[in-house]
Amino acid sequence: MAKLNLLQAINQALITAMTTNEKVVVFGEDVGHFGGVFRATSHLQEKFGKARCFNTPLTEQGIIGFANGLAAQGSVPVAEIQFGDYIFPAFDQIVNETAKFRYRSGGQFSCGTLTIRTPYGGGIAGGHYHSQSPEAFFSHIPGLKVVVPRDPYQAKGLLLGAIRDANPVLFLEPKRLYRASVCEVPEEDYAIPLGKAEVIQQGTDITLLAWGAQVEIVQRAADMALEDGVSCEVIDLRSILPWDAQCVADSVMKTGRLLINHEAPITSGFGSEIAARIQEQCFLYLEAPVTRVCGLDTPYPLAHEKEYMPDEFKTYEALKRLLNY
Amino acid sequence: MAKLNLLQAINQALITAMTTNEKVVVFGEDVGHFGGVFRATSHLQEKFGKARCFNTPLTEQGIIGFANGLAAQGSVPVAEIQFGDYIFPAFDQIVNETAKFRYRSGGQFSCGTLTIRTPYGGGIAGGHYHSQSPEAFFSHIPGLKVVVPRDPYQAKGLLLGAIRDANPVLFLEPKRLYRASVCEVPEEDYAIPLGKAEVIQQGTDITLLAWGAQVEIVQRAADMALEDGVSCEVIDLRSILPWDAQCVADSVMKTGRLLINHEAPITSGFGSEIAARIQEQCFLYLEAPVTRVCGLDTPYPLAHEKEYMPDEFKTYEALKRLLNY
Amino acid sequence: MNDRNHLGNVALTHDVRIIENGLLDIPMLAILDHEGQLYPDAIEPELSKEQALKMYHAMVYTRMLDERMVAAQRQGRISFYLACTGEEAAVVGSAAALSDNDMIMSQYREQGALVYRGYTSAQFMNQMFSNRLDPNKGRQMPIHYGDKALNFMTISSPLGTQIPQAAGYAYGQKLAGQEALTICYFGEGAASEGDFHAGLNMAAVLNCPVIFLCRNNGYAISTPAEEQFAGDGIASRGIGYGVRTIRVDGNDPLAVFSATVKARELALSLSQPVLIEAMTYRLAAHSTSDDPSGYRSKNEEEKWRLKDPIARFKTWLLNKGWLSNTHTDDYTKQVRSEILQALKEAEKVAINPIDDIVEDVYDSVPWHLQEQREALIAHIKQYPKRYPKTAGENN
Amino acid sequence: MNDRNHLGNVALTHDVRIIENGLLDIPMLAILDHEGQLYPDAIEPELSKEQALKMYHAMVYTRMLDERMVAAQRQGRISFYLACTGEEAAVVGSAAALSDNDMIMSQYREQGALVYRGYTSAQFMNQMFSNRLDPNKGRQMPIHYGDKALNFMTISSPLGTQIPQAAGYAYGQKLAGQEALTICYFGEGAASEGDFHAGLNMAAVLNCPVIFLCRNNGYAISTPAEEQFAGDGIASRGIGYGVRTIRVDGNDPLAVFSATVKARELALSLSQPVLIEAMTYRLAAHSTSDDPSGYRSKNEEEKWRLKDPIARFKTWLLNKGWLSNTHTDDYTKQVRSEILQALKEAEKVAINPIDDIVEDVYDSVPWHLQEQREALIAHIKQYPKRYPKTAGENN
């Protein structure tokens, strides 16, 4: 098994997908010959030809509109949006078209084969136009699936899962892990099914929940807490929509406490849905309120990036407050 | 004082705004000579000339882009998006431009004078493209304000408040009340400040929270409950962003129970933020979990509209469950 | 790596000469004049009697469907309707030039194309009454037809979204090696949307076999064309994208047919888009929610009534001896009763059972929608009188 | 109510003739040839020695700033930079034709316009080091300048968004009766965005006094122009919108200046938009994050280096006797040390205090942001070593 970084894992997943299904088509801004500004699509044009991997004009609404039509036709589009911050011109095509295509036609037509890949998140000195975490917007769109991997192994398996899932999937790639996260990734073809969270550390005192690049942050807070003798259960949510409420609820019914961490602004971030649901489902089990450690309700700053981030220290402090509630 | 319907109240607010400030400019699809498809802008072009009230080409991203520039220049644009369902092509201009304009320039420039008006919501046999309630999307956009009136009196006062507020405001008009809601509206100029909820009925057993057209629904549920001897406190949230958490928390600390009603799909609807915040702030006061009675996680249906709606019967049943928790 | 030179063969000038509007003056293809007579130097398209009559029938059927359904809406039998009246030639004339394998992506005023493809009165009615026989399962407002078997993409209300989709669909057809293309209809109003720009440009750059057909009918609801754009219509834009373009008299079925035949030939053989701008007029109100007297004169409407595409086509058919007045009368009578019959039947059919409310959001119903459905069904059982359309089935 | 006739004076044709691409062949205004010699039949713009030198200085300054900051990025002193190299004439030549009251809305490669307006080295550096002297308060990545006093709109990264905004801004200027317009810069890549379409069309229909200046520099990051559009550049689109249009040699400062002077005159006197397509070449990498060797040849770059706008302008100025080589050398030396000095100073200035983190989201700080700020400050006090840049001030 080779050690790959997250970009390499994604590249490998794309190669596998294109090799095993000739209907898979990859496109977006600069993804062709150049292989994408992050190089996630390196060598695909070379290997599979220009018809199956190509540059598009610079229009996100066009990319997703085109992808919707291509998916409805029966091809399997994997469209890249260069940065999550630039997905908003395509918001109408996603909310009103991608997500409602099947429903409105009574199942006659659908965009089920579509996957949209886009890098998201901060920690790269990118300021508010290269750092946003837009998952909450997409979590309010019935018909769409939303997935976030935490490491290269997950990225390959979940991306193959997303491409082969019969529903349109938004696949959010934590860009600060692109080169920073490295782990063993099997050469072979494997897909991780969508919609399932993963308990990555068992514990009894409190449940820490995150996704994407923040999983490693809560993991670090759990390590700090361990030194105080606190046993944390750590969950990677993996799928934002539909999300695995049962897995989270089971954990909270055991630990009695839930701390959610995400980078996006706290107000109406996806943490709010989790908190709302879990306080209802686990009301009688909760020993403290469900708590969120999140980004501030501001655009993502540049000079104050470090201060803005819901880091392990903020998480650790919130965790202690919860335990002493 | 004359009795006006909600459209007339809005029309009057626009006339007042344009009369008192010559920088106010009103535009959008069909708003000119025709006065808008709902006639909210009737006679404005006649009264104030074509330069200050005009039709735009059919492009929502253009309307808001144009409005952003006009606001930055110092005019006071009031842009209409014909249906809330068609605001999504403008999502990028709103998320990345309107809302970040002031922040990114360190306060040198802003879109603070901008108001975006749009009809929203169901109950008019409009199916999923004429019924959406998109407030939750906009509640996750720091820099924006979001306001929803419940009746003609509120509509006039809040719209004047929005136009004169120094921040960009999305003003969501409950279209099923356009002609259905009628009340006394003072002729004179008055503005209701943004960001404040209103307790419209005092009570002791449970707090019912809604906004826009759903206020009347929870009011009806409160009336049903009254027959059972249940005393409901009813709150109209009025502002979705920033929202009046203190008003809601004060009420919940008194009643011990909170029921939120909104039309939008439940998952990541704005109810989730309210529930998340209130369960945290009022944890020790809650006698039952915060509960949401909302739309289903589907596109807004046509044939099954009645079934989809979070109506008074669903609200009443949830209310009883909460009281017997 | 080629050495690219994006200046190509740009000519030089040393004069500061700004190109004024009006450089373009794109002529309009016309074969029949307003009276339905062939222009002297015009060439009739190759059109068999059979096909010509099929077109004529589709145009007449569409007109009658529109009349009947506008009335049905006034009677409160359906909630909404949107008529094609005055634009039948633009729609049917182009649809007739296609192969049945070609995908049709329409805006909402192209019911004539569906008629031409063989959509039945029952099918129209089931959609408009949102009943359980509607293939869209009653989920959309009236007139949002869709039929997979007929290669007619389900209509969606947001304007312009189908334009880049059509480019993508056509790209997929080409990739799959199909001898078929996509036609994409839209109004001159929708052409102001960003999606129009994206769709035409992408189709041109990515060599998609797609026909873009703009019905320039002078209005977008109340907004006249001169408040929609300042250029030479929509055709002049095609040239900017490097897209082959033709403007036709949209009230002349023969001109529209000829242009579309040619466009299809080019699009398929070159794998490239073609733009057709059909100049026409919306004789109808925008929809049953609209009253055009607020924004245009009767006089203007009258002028255009004289250019009626059906009358024009009829004259031509009569002159050719392919049609008789008795045939027209018989056909009209038959269609009228067929439509009325279908309407009455569809009206009686129930809506889909409540179980359906969470279907087709995803390929299968996920846990949270199952939960929501169960709660809803239980609630309806508790309040059967409040949900009369769906309570019965659950009792 | 007028009787509208959207067919206007459309000419008829009876021939199915599809308009092919290449109908247009828009020539390019050129005044100086590649060697900096006046074309024989070209007319020099009215340009004083003083203004010509101001332009030249701005171009040279821009080149040097770019060189210095690309190096600074390599040294790890700033995180990001984006150079104008090769495109100085397109930017400075147009900026020089404006009045100081005109609003400039740029994409991100137009630092030359700011230089021409008088932005100082210190101002550039404060922005790029995101320090507390930056008027944007350190909130944006390097190169996102903005200066209200200079009528230079703060840059935003999302491409194309400034295009409809410029139409709106210009509309406001007209409404306020100002004798000023807006110029809006963008790349040929950004022109693919839906916002481009919306902006140009709205400006044309709503009669906005705005100059749209497209720098067609052959690339959008790695994407060459021929994968961006299939028409005759961006100029051919202007005609489709009914917008007065001119194509110029973007490496010829005199041509760009002349075209912009004319465009400004027209835009203001007619209250209408004008589109300028400046044909140029991005000699630089897209940004410091980019390596162009992956998508273009050195050979191609070399060819364009020969068309260098600064060398060309210099020759013209030398020929005119307005410039000497010593002057150039002195100026270069002075600017180099000034830039370096400013860089060193800005580097030392602290970032804004942490209090600022919630400012300017709204006009005043609402309750929830006050709450969040208080919690954050308390947290930083608890972990001062973890937040070294902001902890000090709170101790």
Ligand SMILES: Cc1ncc(C[n+]2csc(CCOP(=O)(O)OP(=O)(O)O)c2C)c(N)n1
């Ligand atoms: C994105 C979007 N914006 C607005 C509307 C509302 N609307 C429906 S039809 C229409 C006018 C369309 O005009 P045009 O494209 O010319 O088509 P026509 O009705 O003339 O056939 C408008 C504004 C919509 N459906 N979608």
Ligand SMILES: Cc1ncc(C[n+]2csc(CCOP(=O)(O)OP(=O)(O)O)c2C)c(N)n1
């Ligand atoms: C909406 C949006 N999509 C994508 C990007 C990423 N991006 C930044 S620059 C660029 C290329 C722009 O090319 P062009 O407009 O030709 O300008 P140039 O760099 O050549 O000056 C891209 C794709 C962006 N900033 N905004």
Ligand SMILES: [Mg+2]
């Ligand atoms: Mg129209």
Ligand SMILES: [Mg+2]
């Ligand atoms: Mg470029």
